[in-house]
Amino acid sequence: MKDADKKRLLREMIFFRRFEDRTFEAYMERKIGGFLHLYSGQEAVATGVLEMANVGQGDKNDYVITGYRDHVHAIKTGAPAREVMAELYGKENGSSKGRGGSMHIFDASQNFMGGYALVGQPFPLAAGLAMGCKHKGTDQIAICFLGDGANNQGTFHETMNMASIWNLPVLFVCENNGYAIGTHIDRSTAQLDQYKRVDTAYNMKSSQHEGMDIESVIPAAKAAIDYVRKEQKPYFIEFMTYRFRGHSMSDAKGYRTKEEEAEWEKRDPIKIYSKTLIDAKIITAKDIKTMEKEIDNEIENDIIKFAEDGPEPRVEDLNKYVLDDNPDPRWIGPLQK
Amino acid sequence: MAETAYWEAIRRAHDEEMARDPMVIAMGEDIGVAGGTYKATSGLFDKYGESRIIDCPISENSYTGIGIGASMTGMRPVIEIMSINFALLALDTIVNAAAKIRYMSGGQIACPIVMRTPGGTAHQLAAQHSARLARMFMSTSGLRVVTPRGPLDAYGMLKSAIRSNDPVVIIEHEQMYNLKEDIPDEEFFRPLEGAEVIREGSDITLIGYNYSVHLCLEAAKRLEADGISAEVVDLRSLKPIDRETIRKSVEKTHKVVVAEEDEAPVGVGSEIITGIMEDCFFALDSQPVRVHAADVPVPYNAKLEKAAIPNADDVYQGALKVMGKI
Numbered sequence: 288m289k290d291a292d293k294k295r296l297l298r299e300m301i302f303f304r305r306f307e308d309r310t311f312e313a314y315m316e317r318k319i320g321g322f323l324h325l326y327s328g329q330e331a332v333a334t335g336v337l338e339m340a341n342v343g344q345g346d347k348n349d350y351v352i353t354g355y356r357d358h359v360h361a362i363k364t365g366a367p368a369r370e371v372m373a374e375l376y377g378k379e380n381g382s383s384k385g386r387g388g389s390m391h392i393f394d395a396s397q398n399f400m401g402g403y404a405l406v407g408q409p410f411p412l413a414a415g416l417a418m419g420c421k422h423k424g425t426d427q428i429a430i431c432f433l434g435d436g437a438n439n440q441g442t443f444h445e446t447m448n449m450a451s452i453w454n455l456p457v458l459f460v461c462e463n464n465g466y467a468i469g470t471h472i473d474r475s476t477a478q479l480d481q482y483k484r485v486d487t488a489y490n491m492k493s494s495q496h497e498g499m500d501i502e503s504v505i506p507a508a509k510a511a512i513d514y515v516r517k518e519q520k521p522y523f524i525e526f527m528t529y530r531f532r533g534h535s536m537s538d539a540k541g542y543r544t545k546e547e548e549a550e551w552e553k554r555d556p557i558k559i560y561s562k563t564l565i566d567a568k569i570i571t572a573k574d575i576k577t578m579e580k581e582i583d584n585e586i587e588n589d590i591i592k593f594a595e596d597g598p599e600p601r602v603e604d605l606n607k608y609v610l611d612d613n614p615d616p617r618w619i620g621p622l623q624k
Numbered sequence: 625m626a627e628t629a630y631w632e633a634i635r636r637a638h639d640e641e642m643a644r645d646p647m648v649i650a651m652g653e654d655i656g657v658a659g660g661t662y663k664a665t666s667g668l669f670d671k672y673g674e675s676r677i678i679d680c681p682i683s684e685n686s687y688t689g690i691g692i693g694a695s696m697t698g699m700r701p702v703i704e705i706m707s708i709n710f711a712l713l714a715l716d717t718i719v720n721a722a723a724k725i726r727y728m729s730g731g732q733i734a735c736p737i738v739m740r741t742p743g744g745t746a747h748q749l750a751a752q753h754s755a756r757l758a759r760m761f762m763s764t765s766g767l768r769v770v771t772p773r774g775p776l777d778a779y780g781m782l783k784s785a786i787r788s789n790d791p792v793v794i795i796e797h798e799q800m801y802n803l804k805e806d807i808p809d810e811e812f813f814r815p816l817e818g819a820e821v822i823r824e825g826s827d828i829t830l831i832g833y834n835y836s837v838h839l840c841l842e843a844a845k846r847l848e849a850d851g852i853s854a855e856v857v858d859l860r861s862l863k864p865i866d867r868e869t870i871r872k873s874v875e876k877t878h879k880v881v882v883a884e885e886d887e888a889p890v891g892v893g894s895e896i897i898t899g900i901m902e903d904c905f906f907a908l909d910s911q912p913v914r915v916h917a918a919d920v921p922v923p924y925n926a927k928l929e930k931a932a933i934p935n936a937d938d939v940y941q942g943a944l945k946v947m948g949k950i
Contacts (some may be wrong), residue, residue: 350697384730391730400696401729405720411686412721415693416671422649422675422699429693442716452681498922609766610733611789622818622860 288505290569296338297500297564297575300330300557303359306368307532309586310358310375310389314536318595319375322404323389324356328445328531330464333432335504336524337363341511341591346397350416352409353432355390356530357402360432365397369593376599381608382595385600386608398427407440410459414450414521417457421621428456428515435481436467447489450521459485460508460541462498467541470533481523491521494624498526499554502563529554625907630796632741633807634664636701641786642672642813645700648786651678651691652704658864660794661706662742690738691719692791696725699931700786708743709755710796722791723766733838738785739793744835744885745922745933746798754922754929757855758834761793762862762895768792769863770816771834775805777860779876780814788816795862797835819866821873825855827944828879829913831896833859836883839915842936844882847943856941862892870896873901878909881942883935888916913942 307325314323328548330521340349343365351364358375362368366382374381375389393401400416403409413431422428437443438461445468450457461481463553478484482493492514497503511522529551533540540548564570611619628636641648647655654661661861669677680687691701703795703843705711711718745754761769768790772778778796782791785792822837823844839856844854857873859865874880880900891913900912918932926948944950 290944331940352693382730383728383732386730387728391728395729395732400693400733401725403721408689408721409714411689411717412693412696414686415690415695416697418690418694419697422647422694423697435813442686442689445681445683446690448681449683449690451687453678455765471697538772542668570808608727608729610726610768612731614788616815617813618788620817620819623813 290331290531293564293569297560297570298578300334300560301579303330303541305430305582305586307358308568309591311365313375320377321388323535323536325532326356326359329528330359331501331504332364332498332526332528334475335501336430336460336508339505339509341427345396346398349427350398350400350420352400352405352413352416352431353402354409354434354437355402355404357390357392361392361394361399364394364399366392366394367398369590371588373597375596376594376597378594379600380593380597390413398618400562407433407437407442410442410446413457414455417455426516428458428512430460431461432460435461435463435472435476438481438484438520439467441477447485447491451491454520456515456519457521458511459521459523461523462528463525464528464530469538472543482523484523485523491523495525495527498528499556499600500559501556524545555597565597626809627804628775628807629630630775630778630803630902631663631801632783632950635666637755637779637782638665638668641783642668642676647677647698648700648702649678650704651680651687651701653680653682653706654848655679655704658762664704683711684849685717687839689721692722695735696733700736702738702786705739706742707753708741708757709752710759711741714934719764727766734789735791736789738782739789742798743760744795744799745784745798745929746923748926748929750924751810751921758795759886759891767818767863768789768859768861769795769950770861771795771859773834773837773858774803776807777814778846779807780812781816782811784816787837790817795834798837817861817864817866819857819860819869821855821869822858823856823878827853827877828881828946829855829857829873829876829877830883830943831859832883833862833892836885839934839936839939840883843939844941846940852947865899866893867899874900874904875907878907879946880912881915881939881946883913883915883934883939885917887919889913889919891916910946910948913946915939915942
């Protein structure tokens, strides 16, 4: 990887952290409503995996789908950050025209097929996206990001089985942050190593990797994506990671200790990668400070402004998008009497 | 015209649509090698292969979800659920995903899937194979729910459902698969919306859907022998409901019976009669009657089962009550 790309990746991770921090502020100002689930701490996973996928190329993209902690996955896939922010503000210029909100970011033009609030629901949807790719004979694959908590849903087991028997080109990325909402994995899950839950059970290749260091994520993701694309088979990849903030904004984090949080914060993916690039003399600490300022500037003057200035959806449009708004009368009717 | 059984009509619609559009696939339990529980895809496995007639493991929620995911890429999956009771396992992917994705995405993504499933009682299948559940699906925004009464609609509405850009639930009936009707040899379509007056009458309106349409027709014949002219309306679509056709009929006859095989609470009858109250209350000459199942899980014992489920005589008696004859 070129030095310029490494710098860009660090910049992206800092951007994602600052973006999420800024949504937190907007939430406290009540500019953002509902639920807000922040990705801070896990940046290396989505950034590293999607760096190795086909993203940012419109309809040529691989299909990407995830749960409700979806802002960063959407942006890295190609959704404009300002539209994601506008969506959080509930504005008509948001990714989903203000109809979805934080948990339901979609950008069909970039094959970002959504954030979903039902834990585990994206498993079968992802396998279906992969079925579509396989059926059409494109070289696209589907990539599904979910947490360890999702693996205790029935959809996990049902989908792993079908993805395997039907050889669907789907990469399941398990972001194991150790908690299913507020319950630690060792109290909710019999097998702590998630990648072991698919290998013999569903005859699917799988592996587990460090998820706080993007230099660990990237080669593992590349190998897995190459396998899925070339072999036209599913793969399950697990990254060990940690979310620095609570499950959502209403979470007081009473289920974990300050000591545990401090231990993980030492492994902040941005700190790790900054140090790597500084040690390799690819970037200086001063460059990073400048980068942070530029990012904050962009977030404030472009992204937040776009969201603040965006129009509210019109109440007259309440009933749009429920069904096809321009249906073909031959199929829909009315019935000719 | 050719006499065609309900299952043959469904099979023909699958065959024609699959031949026309390579994006059309079928998914379900035992639909391929085994030929289908209701023969609705029989012979198609050999014709289209295992990548288009897909035998699924017994995982209703996730194979429905896989169909939905495929539909998001432009495919047109027709999903068979062996019994509507089992469709409850797929409620998450149908109700929480398929019905909401267009809206949640601000209109960016359609989910053009079709879910076919038989509701209704057959013969002593007991509580877990006899649910009707139409009322559960018709309460969901973002779905279309249709109830073909015979081969004509079974064929024509399935073809329309496959081509429409909305998720469509087609509720069939365990006891209708062998029902026969003459249908045209040339291709045709029947729209997903619109109730239909299938028997003209002037004294009372009998409203049914799916299997209960046949109970209404039988009751209408008996009423005719009594000198009462009954109009029969087939709702055809439960979501959305064609209130205009109902209003016109009630304004003509001034009396109404709604026949449903479901239990009554929060059901088709309550919805239809509420609509009549709102649309043409003053046209009514007497209190409407709902004919419906007993509010119990369907019993196994044949005598109890018969008592739990409405039949043509119940519709006839309901009509006499509305007419003030009993």
